[in-house]
Amino acid sequence: MNLLRILTILLLIQFKAYALIEVDITRGNLSPLPIAVSALFSDNDSHAKFEKILKQKDLGSEISIIIENNLKQTGLFNPLDKDAFLQNSEIAHLKPRFEDWALIKSQALITGKVEMVDEKLRVEFRLWDVLAAKEMLALAFTTVPTNWRRVGHIITDKVYERLTGEKGYFDTRIIYVSEEGPKTKRVKKLAIMDQDGFNLKYLTLGNELVLTPRFNPTNQMVTYLSYFRNLPRVYLLDIETGMQEVVGDFPGMTFAPRFSPDGKKIIMSFATGGNSDIYTMDLENRVVERITNHPSIDTSPSFSPNGKYICFNSDRSGYQQIYVMRSDGSDVKRITFGNGLYGTPVWSPRGDLIAFTKLHKGRFYIGVMRMDGSGERLLTENFYQEAPSWSPNGRVLIFYRETKTDEKGEGFSAKLWSIDLTGYNERQVPTKTDASDPSWSSLLSN
Amino acid sequence: MTLSKILRNTFLVITACLVLSACATKKVTVSDLGGQIQGDVYVGSDTVEYLASGVPDRVFFATNESILTTRSRDTLRKQATWLRENSDVNVVVEGHADERGTREYNLALGERRANAAKDYLMTYGVSANRISVISYGKERPVDSGSNPLAWSKNRRSVTVKAN
Numbered sequence: 001m002n003l004l005r006i007l008t009i010l011l012l013i014q015f016k017a018y019a020l021i022e023v024d025i026t027r028g029n030l031s032p033l034p035i036a037v038s039a040l041f042s043d044n045d046s047h048a049k050f051e052k053i054l055k056q057k058d059l060g061s062e063i064s065i066i067i068e069n070n071l072k073q074t075g076l077f078n079p080l081d082k083d084a085f086l087q088n089s090e091i092a093h094l095k096p097r098f099e100d101w102a103l104i105k106s107q108a109l110i111t112g113k114v115e116m117v118d119e120k121l122r123v124e125f126r127l128w129d130v131l132a133a134k135e136m137l138a139l140a141f142t143t144v145p146t147n148w149r150r151v152g153h154i155i156t157d158k159v160y161e162r163l164t165g166e167k168g169y170f171d172t173r174i175i176y177v178s179e180e181g182p183k184t185k186r187v188k189k190l191a192i193m194d195q196d197g198f199n200l201k202y203l204t205l206g207n208e209l210v211l212t213p214r215f216n217p218t219n220q221m222v223t224y225l226s227y228f229r230n231l232p233r234v235y236l237l238d239i240e241t242g243m244q245e246v247v248g249d250f251p252g253m254t255f256a257p258r259f260s261p262d263g264k265k266i267i268m269s270f271a272t273g274g275n276s277d278i279y280t281m282d283l284e285n286r287v288v289e290r291i292t293n294h295p296s297i298d299t300s301p302s303f304s305p306n307g308k309y310i311c312f313n314s315d316r317s318g319y320q321q322i323y324v325m326r327s328d329g330s331d332v333k334r335i336t337f338g339n340g341l342y343g344t345p346v347w348s349p350r351g352d353l354i355a356f357t358k359l360h361k362g363r364f365y366i367g368v369m370r371m372d373g374s375g376e377r378l379l380t381e382n383f384y385q386e387a388p389s390w391s392p393n394g395r396v397l398i399f400y401r402e403t404k405t406d407e408k409g410e411g412f413s414a415k416l417w418s419i420d421l422t423g424y425n426e427r428q429v430p431t432k433t434d435a436s437d438p439s440w441s442s443l444l445s446n
Numbered sequence: 447m448t449l450s451k452i453l454r455n456t457f458l459v460i461t462a463c464l465v466l467s468a469c470a471t472k473k474v475t476v477s478d479l480g481g482q483i484q485g486d487v488y489v490g491s492d493t494v495e496y497l498a499s500g501v502p503d504r505v506f507f508a509t510n511e512s513i514l515t516t517r518s519r520d521t522l523r524k525q526a527t528w529l530r531e532n533s534d535v536n537v538v539v540e541g542h543a544d545e546r547g548t549r550e551y552n553l554a555l556g557e558r559r560a561n562a563a564k565d566y567l568m569t570y571g572v573s574a575n576r577i578s579v580i581s582y583g584k585e586r587p588v589d590s591g592s593n594p595l596a597w598s599k600n601r602r603s604v605t606v607k608a609n
Binding site: 182183184186209211212225230232252253255256269271273274275276297299300313315319320341343344357359362383384386387402404405407409410412436437 | 510512545546547548549551553554557558560562580585586589590591596
């Protein structure tokens with residue numbers, strides 16, 4: 001007993017001695033942490049090689065800008081203007097003159113070096129606590145040169161994790177539906193981009209209507225709804241190979257697909273004769289299981305991260321509400337009893353919350369609640385918005401928002417937005433075209 | 447199965463009556479829409495096309511509903527009569543929703559509406575294998591407006607010739 005007490009005291013002392021800067025992400029961004037991101041240093045030899053291979057001479061600068069933008073988007077950090085930096089990037093990486101960085105009010109500093117070694121990018125970086133004059137993190141890795149943007153994202157992930165204590169979400173991609181053309185004749189394509197909007201790629205040509213793409217949480221497979229040959233069916237798409245196939249052999253519309261947390265099953269709705277129920281299909285043995293059997297509309301299913309529960313959307317009470325059941329379909333419980341309609345429930349990767357869309361008095365809300373329906377918190381309200389998708393660390397939601405048209409029926413737009421779980425830091429996610437139905441991938445590297 | 451269907455149809459008729467009787471008292475409040483909406487259901491003819499002379503191609507629904515109104519049933523009986531006379535024609539019934547609902551729920555709702563129309567056509571002697579259904583949810587509005595009148599025109603099922 002005494003020993004335990006002594007240990008606790010020792011631990012406390014230890015903890016205090018190493019209490020370096022940390023960022024609290026559980027509250028709003030009242031005062032973002034001032035951080036200096038020094039350009040990653042490269043020698044002239046590497047500059048020449050970057051120029052030749054990537055048409056990008058000052059790769060280290062570019063990477064530092066990626067990191068700055070990532071940090072800024074979180075709302076938790078305030079990357080300082082490089083013009084104010086006093087120390088050059090090469091020396092800073094070896095031994096920062098902390099007084100210089102403190103002078104410009106920076107509390108944390110990122111330095112690094114990037115060079116070409118045997119046709120590969122070799123990257124190292126350090127995170128420094130300026131006030132404590134201490135190194136907090138140092139890492140090195142190599143990758144193929146074409147991955148250079150990912151280098152910036154990986155560094156941001158590591159820095160974010162070190163400073164907040166939670167995994168990052170920067171080395172990730174967003175798949176969404178790109179929209180063009182008039183509202184009555186929208187052309188929709190599957191599009192994929194890095195989380196920061198770069199490396200945009202279209203995965204379909206726009207010949208058929210496509211909706212609701214969702215990532216497999218364990219790999220880079222995607223499931224979505226396609227109207228190929230005017231038969232709305234759930235498809236499975238391998239982003240790397242471009243191979244796709246219909247999921248299951250259903251004699252009618254299948255829709256609202258999502259993967260199970262282990263990535264081995266697809267859960268979706270099948271509609272026939274005016275009734276939609278929830279089914280799963282095992283991707284290995286192709287076994288189809290019926291999960292709900294009710295004459296109401298049952299749709300938008302989403303597994304809990306441990307695979308034990310499913311939340312979904314049903315109008316069995318007369319109106320759209322959210323229900324939770326065991327993954328075999330038993331023990332169905334309604335969890336929403338507030339005013340209004342509730343839809344698109346989606347389980348947080350952390351398991352503690354369900355995000356949803358709510359319609360009340362003609363306004364649409366994105367909100368979160370616990371799995372028993374308690375603790376409802378509405379994060380954002382607008383004319384029309386829906387379909388939240390979680391960042392892999394469960395801290396940010398991405399969704400889409402549509403604007404009201406004017407008297408002439410013009411002025412319609414659909415855009416992606418993100419908001420922190422705290423309800424702060426609402427931002428438009430820039431996309432080249434109009435966009436909807438976003439889905440956030442898992443971390444690519446891990 | 448048949449019993450439940452009869453019960454359901456009875457239920458639909460009763461509900462439809464209720465909806466209709468309810469709107470009789472509401473008529474005054476919607477007069478500003480030029481009498482084009484009754485009890486949340488579009489009754490105008492702006493967007494309507496015709497399968498043949500006197501045979502409208504579409505019927506309209508109340509918000510979140512798939513119940514056929516008296517007017518809708520009248521339209522569908524005309525379609526059924528025309529289809530019985532033109533037995534070489536097959537049709538697709540397209541179900542649609544307005545933009546004020548979540549995408550996935552609207553897909554299901556569109557399917558439910560299309561099937562409500564299909565069931566009625568079958569009741570009036572059109573064989574099931576001549577009618578296929580497809581739901582477009584809120585993906586294919588006819589009116590791009592963001593107002594109750596536009597939304598009422600978009601909540602529809604449309605019978606389209608398939609051949």
